[in-house]
Amino acid sequence: MPILEVIEIGKSFGTLQVLQDISFSLEKGETLAIIGSSGSGKTTLLRCLNFLERPDRGKIIVNNEVIFDAANPDTQRESEVRKKRLHFGLVFQNFNLFPQYTVLKNVTLALELLARERPNYKQEKKDILNEIQERAKTLLSQVGLSDKLEFYPHMISGGQQQRVAIARALALEPDILCFDEPTSALDPELTGEVLKVIRNLAERHTTMIIVTHEMDFAREVADRVIFMDDGVIVEQGSPEEVFGNPREERTKQFLTRYTKV
Amino acid sequence: MNNIPVIISRLSESFLLNCKIFGITLLFSLPLGLVITFGSMSRFRPLRWLVRTFVWVIRGTPLMLQLIVIYFGPGLMNMAFSWPGGTAGRFVAANVAFIINYACYFSEIFRGGIESIPQGQYEAGQVLGMTKKQIFFKVILLQVIKRIVPPVGNEVITLVKDTSLARIIANKEIIMMAGEYSNNGLIWPLFATGIYFLVFVGVLTILLDWLEKKLGYFRV
Ligand SMILES: Nc1ncnc2c1ncn2[C@@H]1O[C@H](COP(=O)(O)OP(=O)(O)O)[C@@H](O)[C@H]1O
Ligand SMILES: [Mg+2]
Numbered sequence: 001m002p003i004l005e006v007i008e009i010g011k012s013f014g015t016l017q018v019l020q021d022i023s024f025s026l027e028k029g030e031t032l033a034i035i036g037s038s039g040s041g042k043t044t045l046l047r048c049l050n051f052l053e054r055p056d057r058g059k060i061i062v063n064n065e066v067i068f069d070a071a072n073p074d075t076q077r078e079s080e081v082r083k084k085r086l087h088f089g090l091v092f093q094n095f096n097l098f099p100q101y102t103v104l105k106n107v108t109l110a111l112e113l114l115a116r117e118r119p120n121y122k123q124e125k126k127d128i129l130n131e132i133q134e135r136a137k138t139l140l141s142q143v144g145l146s147d148k149l150e151f152y153p154h155m156i157s158g159g160q161q162q163r164v165a166i167a168r169a170l171a172l173e174p175d176i177l178c179f180d181e182p183t184s185a186l187d188p189e190l191t192g193e194v195l196k197v198i199r200n201l202a203e204r205h206t207t208m209i210i211v212t213h214e215m216d217f218a219r220e221v222a223d224r225v226i227f228m229d230d231g232v233i234v235e236q237g238s239p240e241e242v243f244g245n246p247r248e249e250r251t252k253q254f255l256t257r258y259t260k261v
Numbered sequence: 262m263n264n265i266p267v268i269i270s271r272l273s274e275s276f277l278l279n280c281k282i283f284g285i286t287l288l289f290s291l292p293l294g295l296v297i298t299f300g301s302m303s304r305f306r307p308l309r310w311l312v313r314t315f316v317w318v319i320r321g322t323p324l325m326l327q328l329i330v331i332y333f334g335p336g337l338m339n340m341a342f343s344w345p346g347g348t349a350g351r352f353v354a355a356n357v358a359f360i361i362n363y364a365c366y367f368s369e370i371f372r373g374g375i376e377s378i379p380q381g382q383y384e385a386g387q388v389l390g391m392t393k394k395q396i397f398f399k400v401i402l403l404q405v406i407k408r409i410v411p412p413v414g415n416e417v418i419t420l421v422k423d424t425s426l427a428r429i430i431a432n433k434e435i436i437m438m439a440g441e442y443s444n445n446g447l448i449w450p451l452f453a454t455g456i457y458f459l460v461f462v463g464v465l466t467i468l469l470d471w472l473e474k475k476l477g478y479f480r481v
Contacts, residue, residue: 113399
């Protein structure tokens, strides 16, 4: 049973059709790579999954629960969207860390705010907060930042900031973690450290969707690959199929362009 | 009449009025400014345009004129409302005019500050399951404050000097007091008023610098 099913998602901005008939599914523990030239709708797709955009058509099913159905307004209630989006995590291209908080606080903040909604929060506040701190420290050591806990975002490199952003997203234990070109805003010498963290997550069978232009990386970590062009999925399959033996002309053209540069 | 200590104590006493207007105006215009900001950013278009028009009128006309309209307007238009008589009425009317005027200026600074925060900050909060309120208070607000401290500081310094406009509706503030001496040929008290303003602004400048430094631990 797939953890995520996306069924015929469509999205337009005004008259511009950005996503068309997007369908795919993802098994628990799998890593899906989405490739495609810029403007093909990859970011919009991730934003739809994270409820930052509302698709005009289609359904999103997580763990057999329909969390979004364009035809059913009951699934779109504002009050429930906040809870539903926690199925997904999103790591942004430009990190979007909170500048006024330390690295540690960036990771704990959302957890602390969510903890307030627990019924036992008042009585067990101290324990809960301690536990959150410990969890955040563990995650930050996982991404290699144990020595930066009290630093502010502007004091660390872009690669380190992106690793904080990954820890921050992991802290909420999303079912599916999405990455939108996580290394595009980084200097080349900093991409390695971020890719290494993501590779680690793949080895631990974190369910992930990664939009990336790092073709070698996608081929290496992905269990499945989707190639998008002009708002549609042109081709999907295993990395061997899509990279090694693409069926579609458009995929071939894209790959030659990208492996050249 | 020419007794220096007496003159100085009368100047100081009248400067207290400037200080009161300054304090009361700040106290009320900052929160009112925030309310106006929300109005001017409302998604409900009629409200947004109403508020923006109001801000335009207030920022587009002299504060001196607003003082006069607010103080004399109710009487001239035979409104049921009227200001209390005497000093108290003039003082309250002056404060009301200052509060409205400065709230409008502050609201535009606040709006600029809020709009300058990148969309990504809101979105990061959203995908982390924060409520709108939490995003505003825990993520956005301090960044906005950091950005608006310098322009708000400028307005606050302007306000110190603007308080002397209250004399237009016969509030006996320091310049008006000194004016009574200069009308009688004694000019130095008028010059001396400058020192009061300079000292006040000097202290404020130090406070504002301190606040800016305090917020200097992060970058936006
Ligand atoms: N908020 C928006 N309003 C209008 N057009 C948008 C918006 N967001 C994205 N687009 C357009 O949608 C298309 C796909 O964008 P995007 O999803 O960012 O592609 P990608 O991430 O693959 O580069 C582009 O043509 C882009 O200009
Ligand atoms: Mg993109």
